[in-house]
Amino acid sequence: MTAKTLDVVGIGNAIVDVLVSADDRFLADHGLTKGTMALMDEHQADRLYASVGAGLETSGGSAANTLAGIAQLGGRAGFIGRVRDDQLGAIFRHDIQAVGTRYDTPAASDGPSTARCLILVTPDAQRTMCTYLGASVGLDPQDLDLDMVAQAKVLYLEGYLWDSDDAKRAFIAAADIARAHGGEVALSLSDAFCVDRHRDSFLELVDGHVDILFANEMEITSLYQANSFEEALRQVRGRCRVAALTRSEQGSLVLAEDGTHPIAAVQLGPLVDTTGAGDLYAAGFLHGWTQGLDPQRCGQLGSLCAGQVVTQLGPRPQVDLAALVRSQLGQQL
Amino acid sequence: MTAKTLDVVGIGNAIVDVLVSADDRFLADHGLTKGTMALMDEHQADRLYASVGAGLETSGGSAANTLAGIAQLGGRAGFIGRVRDDQLGAIFRHDIQAVGTRYDTPAASDGPSTARCLILVTPDAQRTMCTYLGASVGLDPQDLDLDMVAQAKVLYLEGYLWDSDDAKRAFIAAADIARAHGGEVALSLSDAFCVDRHRDSFLELVDGHVDILFANEMEITSLYQANSFEEALRQVRGRCRVAALTRSEQGSLVLAEDGTHPIAAVQLGPLVDTTGAGDLYAAGFLHGWTQGLDPQRCGQLGSLCAGQVVTQLGPRPQVDLAALVRSQLGQQL
Numbered sequence: 134m135t136a137k138t139l140d141v142v143g144i145g146n147a148i149v150d151v152l153v154s155a156d157d158r159f160l161a162d163h164g165l166t167k168g169t170m171a172l173m174d175e176h177q178a179d180r181l182y183a184s185v186g187a188g189l190e191t192s193g194g195s196a197a198n199t200l201a202g203i204a205q206l207g208g209r210a211g212f213i214g215r216v217r218d219d220q221l222g223a224i225f226r227h228d229i230q231a232v233g234t235r236y237d238t239p240a241a242s243d244g245p246s247t248a249r250c251l252i253l254v255t256p257d258a259q260r261t262m263c264t265y266l267g268a269s270v271g272l273d274p275q276d277l278d279l280d281m282v283a284q285a286k287v288l289y290l291e292g293y294l295w296d297s298d299d300a301k302r303a304f305i306a307a308a309d310i311a312r313a314h315g316g317e318v319a320l321s322l323s324d325a326f327c328v329d330r331h332r333d334s335f336l337e338l339v340d341g342h343v344d345i346l347f348a349n350e351m352e353i354t355s356l357y358q359a360n361s362f363e364e365a366l367r368q369v370r371g372r373c374r375v376a377a378l379t380r381s382e383q384g385s386l387v388l389a390e391d392g393t394h395p396i397a398a399v400q401l402g403p404l405v406d407t408t409g410a411g412d413l414y415a416a417g418f419l420h421g422w423t424q425g426l427d428p429q430r431c432g433q434l435g436s437l438c439a440g441q442v443v444t445q446l447g448p449r450p451q452v453d454l455a456a457l458v459r460s461q462l463g464q465q466l
Numbered sequence: 467m468t469a470k471t472l473d474v475v476g477i478g479n480a481i482v483d484v485l486v487s488a489d490d491r492f493l494a495d496h497g498l499t500k501g502t503m504a505l506m507d508e509h510q511a512d513r514l515y516a517s518v519g520a521g522l523e524t525s526g527g528s529a530a531n532t533l534a535g536i537a538q539l540g541g542r543a544g545f546i547g548r549v550r551d552d553q554l555g556a557i558f559r560h561d562i563q564a565v566g567t568r569y570d571t572p573a574a575s576d577g578p579s580t581a582r583c584l585i586l587v588t589p590d591a592q593r594t595m596c597t598y599l600g601a602s603v604g605l606d607p608q609d610l611d612l613d614m615v616a617q618a619k620v621l622y623l624e625g626y627l628w629d630s631d632d633a634k635r636a637f638i639a640a641a642d643i644a645r646a647h648g649g650e651v652a653l654s655l656s657d658a659f660c661v662d663r664h665r666d667s668f669l670e671l672v673d674g675h676v677d678i679l680f681a682n683e684m685e686i687t688s689l690y691q692a693n694s695f696e697e698a699l700r701q702v703r704g705r706c707r708v709a710a711l712t713r714s715e716q717g718s719l720v721l722a723e724d725g726t727h728p729i730a731a732v733q734l735g736p737l738v739d740t741t742g743a744g745d746l747y748a749a750g751f752l753h754g755w756t757q758g759l760d761p762q763r764c765g766q767l768g769s770l771c772a773g774q775v776v777t778q779l780g781p782r783p784q785v786d787l788a789a790l791v792r793s794q795l796g797q798q799l
Contacts, residue, residue: 154784182560183560186565187525187534187562187565187782188524188557188560188561189523190522190557191522192520201520220579220580221553224484228521229520231518231520246553451779
């Protein structure tokens with residue numbers, strides 16, 4: 134087993150988010166399904182952008198948010214994902230490095246611009262995402278820093294990468310390397326529509342390559358085409374070392390070797406924007422996991438991080454997350 | 467007098483803000499004076515950016531914030547200022563148009579990139595700004611939409627423009643056109659250091675060309691090199707039609723033909739970030755003024771808008787400002 138100099142390394146789309154307010158009518162008029170992610174080409178994305186209100190820009194990307202969160206918690210984090218050498222790419226790079234995440238993937242010097250995600254936040258604090266993948270789909274095996282992957286205790290993959298064939302290949306290659314070096318592989322299913330697009334591939338991956346699985350209720354029921362959450366639970370149990378299944382305000386359920394642990398949701402203030410809730414749950418969970426906490430404590434840490442990020446606009450905690458954890462969960466971390 | 471199809475037209479630097487948290491130690495280490503604006507070249511700006519934490523990006527610019535605010539209040543607003551045809555320029559253009567402000571200044575197709583302002587927000591909610599003016603200094607008289615200026619009831623100028631010779635010339639030309647068409651001219655002194663750099667020029671402008679003057683306590687005492695706010699008051703009284711002098715949590719003082727009106731500060735929630743407080747005070751005041759309110763009511767409207775923007779991160783209200791005004795000040799607007 135390779136010496137582990139990093140706790141978690143993530144591979145994902147490198148995205149800058151544009152957060153705007155919208156109402157249910159706007160979603161309906163544009164054929165968008167609340168709470169999900171829709172892919173767009175650049176022309177569609179530009180047209181939609183022209184029809185929304187003033188925005189707020191912030192670095193995003195599902196796995197990138199998770200790895201930024203782990204770094205904020207004090208973990209040793211690395212991220213692999215591709216931006217273009219443009220202004221948004223520079224913002225993405227700055228922000229993830231600024232919190233202490235190692236990020237060395239070279240920027241593309243030609244081709245599509247840095248990925249953008251238009252996030253429509255409705256008055257109920259739900260987020261609906263419209264993503265132009267841009268430069269991020271160009272990630273391929275040669276962009277992988279294999280040394281970094283080998284040095285990680287856990288390799289974390291976001292399901293969204295499945296929407297790009299190059300990225301998917303890079304992804305599977307990385308999982309094999311991680312395991313060959315004694316690391317574990319974690320996967321987030323990302324989005325119910327994404328699961329629907331790539332179900333067979335995900336089913337095979339979960340059975341053969343994944344140690345830690347993250348999914349919300351919609352995603353796990355979609356994966357197993359189950360009629361209920363309970364049926365999905367029966368299906369997933371035992372297929373990977375641990376499955377952390379999130380259920381919004383109902384908290385989460387952690388299925389582990391030591392049993393099934395219901396974890397309460399944490400509410401730290403008024404709900405503002407759910408963007409990043411799943412990403413930060415994964416950050417807290419994986420940070421706990423790589424620090425040796427038991428699965429239940431990992432879930433509690435995930436719940437706390439998710440509970441913070443939903444009280445603000447945007448997916449990267451704007452507070453001292455490590456200090457918050459110390460004040461809420463004590464000094465164990 | 468030309469028919470007025472616009473209430474307020476503003477000329478200013480077209481800037482995208484990068485908001486980051488910093489502490490007093492960081493300001494001291496970098497020789498920055500809290501609450502002021504420092505100009506930087508691109509190299510200095512990049513170096514400073516590399517040393518700060520993760521940011522949040524939002525359209526900014528002092529006059530641009532004011533004109534966006536006026537449009538949000540329901541006023542007919544126009545803005546003139548220059549961006550580059552880059553990603554940040556596209557964000558600036560989108561955001562100001564999305565709230566209903568007319569903005570037609572063509573983007574530069576070469577030369578420096580869109581202006582950026584790194585705004586360091588300290589735990590006391592004060593903001594300290596470091597600006598790379600980039601493409602905005604290229605504004606010159608030929609960029610002025612003279613028709614738009616002629617159509618405005620009030621032309622609003624930000625003092626920051628004095629830091630560029632081209633912009634300053636454009637500025638004075640615009641003021642002459644506005645007055646020739648029966649419009650009024652409003653000026654914000656912007657920043658105490660800026661006043662210090664251009665004192666003679668501002669003194670001459672206030673005496674000869676300005677109807678409505680906005681300044682905070684530091685700026686007005688700097689303008690007249692006064693030993694106290696009271697001395698500055700004596701100096702400014704009678705030099706322009708109305709002077710609205712802001713004093714942070716002490717509210718503001720409106721010196722008008724119908725008397726001197728002390729206006730209380732408005733506190734709508736915990737103080738988060740003072741970025742945009744002066745800009746939104748001017749927005750509320752000018753919106754009231756162009757709707758025919760008396761000076762005291764204009765000051766109250768300014769106070770309310772400033773009171774909102776300091777409860778959030780960033781200088782553009784993320785709420786329905788018109789609805790807020792209706793709920794707080796009644797149906798007059």
